[in-house]
Amino acid sequence: MTTTIDTIRTEIDACIAAAREQGYDGTDAEYEHTAEDLESVIEALGRKPTPAEWGAAGMPHVGGDHCSAGGDFRVWDKDTGEAVGVYHCDDEQEAIGAASAEHRDCEWDISLRAEAV
Numbered sequence: 001m002t003t004t005i006d007t008i009r010t011e012i013d014a015c016i017a018a019a020r021e022q023g024y025d026g027t028d029a030e031y032e033h034t035a036e037d038l039e040s041v042i043e044a045l046g047r048k049p050t051p052a053e054w055g056a057a058g059m060p061h062v063g064g065d066h067c068s069a070g071g072d073f074r075v076w077d078k079d080t081g082e083a084v085g086v087y088h089c090d091d092e093q094e095a096i097g098a099a100s101a102e103h104r105d106c107e108w109d110i111s112l113r114a115e116a117v
Contacts, residue, residue, distance in 0.1 A: 008057035011041040038066040046101035050088045073114040075099040
């Protein structure tokens, strides 16, 4: 299973590779990530990573508009009561979106619900 940290790292690696195709010849550590790079990570995840997630992916300097300052939300299927997981997001809707994105192969519909924990 791909984790949030894996997704962040994969997207950032792709951004560095794209920069290399455009002539960047420095090291990965020297690469200065653009706002577009960070937005591509957010798009891939379907949410803003937390400061801890950015840090765990090797990017502790990311903050501001590209960082979630929300809280933890428990997501479950309201029809079955089955727990889906706990997500750190800005709000309930974002948590439901994150759960849906992570479990794309499941056949959930509008029955997902979230609450702050």
